[in-house]
Every structure is written in structure tokens, then in C-alpha cells.
Amino acid sequence: xxxxxxxxxxxxxxxxxxxxxxxxxxxxxxxxxxxxxxxxxxxxxxxxxxxxxxxxxxxxxxxxxxxxxxxxxxxxxxxxxxxxxxxxxxxxxxxxxxxxxxxxxxxxxxxxxxxxxxxxxxxxxxxxxxxxxxxxxxxxxxxxxxxxxxxxxxxxxxxxxxxxxxxxxxxxxxxxxxxxxxxxxxxxxxxxxxxxxxxxxxxxxxxxxxxxxxxxxxxxxxxxxxxxxxxxxxxxxxxxxxxxxxxxxxxxxx
Numbered sequence: 001x002x003x004x005x006x007x008x009x010x011x012x013x014x015x016x017x018x019x020x021x022x023x024x025x026x027x028x029x030x031x032x033x034x035x036x037x038x039x040x041x042x043x044x045x046x047x048x049x050x051x052x053x054x055x056x057x058x059x060x061x062x063x064x065x066x067x068x069x070x071x072x073x074x075x076x077x078x079x080x081x082x083x084x085x086x087x088x089x090x091x092x093x094x095x096x097x098x099x100x101x102x103x104x105x106x107x108x109x110x111x112x113x114x115x116x117x118x119x120x121x122x123x124x125x126x127x128x129x130x131x132x133x134x135x136x137x138x139x140x141x142x143x144x145x146x147x148x149x150x151x152x153x154x155x156x157x158x159x160x161x162x163x164x165x166x167x168x169x170x171x172x173x174x175x176x177x178x179x180x181x182x183x184x185x186x187x188x189x190x191x192x193x194x195x196x197x198x199x200x201x202x203x204x205x206x207x208x209x210x211x212x213x214x215x216x217x218x219x220x221x222x223x224x225x226x227x228x229x230x231x232x233x234x235x236x237x238x239x240x241x242x243x244x245x246x247x248x249x250x251x252x253x254x
Contacts, residue, residue, distance in 0.1 A: 009071065009127035016235075017061040017129045021228035022138025024236035029126045031240035036118045039247050041111035047118070049246035053239060054121045063128045068121060075120050082109035082116075132156055141227055146219050158203075166196055 017025070032053075039046050058068060086105035093102050130138070136156065140149045169192050208216075 009124065010131050011061075011063060011067070011128045013062045013129075015060060015062045015129070017057070017125075020129075020236060021141075021232050022130050022134040023141045024228045024232045025126055025130055026135070026138045026142065028236040028239045029122050032122055032243050033119050035240060035243040035247055036115050036122075039115075039250070041107050041114075043247070043250040046246050046250035047114045049250075050118050050243055053242055053246075054118060054125070057125055057239060058121075061125060061129050063125060067128075068124055071124055072117065072120050075116050078112055078116050082112040085109040085112070150219075154207075158200075161203075162196070162200055165199060166192075169196065 032050075036047075036050055039050075055065075058065065085108045086101040087099070088102070088105065090102060090104065092104070095101075127135075133156065136149055136152050139152070140146075173192065
């Protein structure tokens with residue numbers, strides 16, 4: 001269970017952020033996101049300050065801007081929703097290049113885009129600087145309910161096994177000359193998914209019984225490693241404290 005597993009969002013770099021304990025990075029990202037979310041949508045300068053903080057963290061972590069931009073496209077569905085808000089919104093309207101746009105819808109679109117983008121970028125930086133195993137370790141140190149961390153640990157351990165099972169089942173289907181591609185052939189795909197679920201369920205039962213026979217009592221052994229030092233907590237607090245300072249300054253100046 002202690003074997004390391006890489007995930008596609010992790011960047012193997014040597015930076016101060018990579019060396020920080022995972023729990024301090026998780027708390028910093030959560031607090032930063034809370035500050036961003038509670039910031040009024042009309043505080044445009046504050047959002048610019050948050051973007052500068054994200055850029056500074058990316059430089060410190062040696063995460064390329066292009067890498068972040070490519071993976072931030074995961075928020076495209078929300079951006080498309082934001083684009084539709086000015087057209088479908090109600091209330092006061094303005095004309096722009098022949099389009100009648102709702103003022104409230106424009107603010108709503110900006111709110112979704114700005115806060116969503118900052119949250120996605122902060123999460124990507126956390127993933128880029130922390131391995132999946134360390135994320136689970138950090139959550140465990142933060143007193144996350146054991147059932148959640150155990151589920152994540154088993155998922156991390158067996159996701160590759162399930163992927164290999166699915167790949168072998170697909171190869172077996174292709175070797176028999178059947179490659180469903182159309183909607184009316186979806187039955188073969190559904191049958192394969194059902195078989196994979198049953199196989200995974202049976203494997204889980206076997207693994208659970210094997211763990212019981214080895215003295216499992218409902219909690220995995222504590223992972224080795226020292227908790228974060230006070231210096232690490234102080235360093236990680238720089239991001240949410242700076243964000244809070246920007247938010248307060250924006251409110252005071254307006």
C-alpha cells in the first residue's frame with residue numbers, strides 16, 4: 001500500500017513547494033479558494049492581485065505557464081455557461097455590437113470565469129507539487145475521516161489493476177472480431193462494464209478477507225513521515241494571508 005503511484009498532473013521538480021509537507025499545501029489552497037469565493041464580483045483589482053499571487057506561486061514551483069493553461073481547459077463547460085449568461089440574463093441591459101446584454105449577466109459571467117479559473121489554477125498547482133500518495137497522507141494528517149482516506153488509498157492502489165482488466169477485456173473482444181462503434185451496439189459495452197464491476201467486487205471481497213486474516217481492524221497502519229513543522233505552516237500561510245490582505249485592501253479602498 002505504501003508503493004508510490006504517479007498521477008498525470010504531478011510534475012517532478014525540485015522546488016521549495018515540492019518539498020513542503022502535503023497538509024500545509026492543502027490548507028493553503030483551501031483557504032485561498034475561500035478568500036477568492038467570498039470576494040465580491042465587482043472587486044476587479046482584487047482578482048488581478050489573486051492572479052499575480054498564482055503566477056508567483058507557479059514560478060516558485062517551477063510549473064510552466066503553458067502546462068497550466070492546457071490543463072485549465074477542464075473548466076471550458078463552465079466558461080461556455082458564463083458566455084450564455086449575458087444573453088439570457090434579466091434586468092438592466094446594454095447594447096454591444098448589436099447585441100443586447102444583461103448587466104447582471106455580465107457580472108455573473110465574470111464571477112464564474114474569474115473565481116473558477118483561480119480555483120482551477122490553485123488546484124492544478126497543488127496537484128503539480130504533490131504526489132497522489134502525499135495528498136492522501138496530508139488528508140490523513142488533517143484528521144479526515146479514515147473511511148475516506150482508506151477509499152482513496154485503495155483506489156490509488158487498484159486503479160491501474162482495473163485499467164489493465166478493462167484493456168484485456170477489450171483486446172479479447174477485438175480478437176473475436178467484435179468492435180462495437182454504434183449506438184445500437186452499446187449492449188456489448190454495457191455487458192463489459194457489468195463484468196468488470198463484478199470482477200472488481202469479487203476482488204474487493206478477497207482483498208478484504210485477506211486483510212482481516214492479517215489483523216485488519218478497520219484502520220490502515222499509520223503512514224511514516226513527520227508532520228509539518230511550524231516553519232512550513234508559516235511559509236504556506238503566505239498565500240492565503242496575502243490573498244486576504246488583497247481582499248481587505250480592495251474593500252477599504254472602495
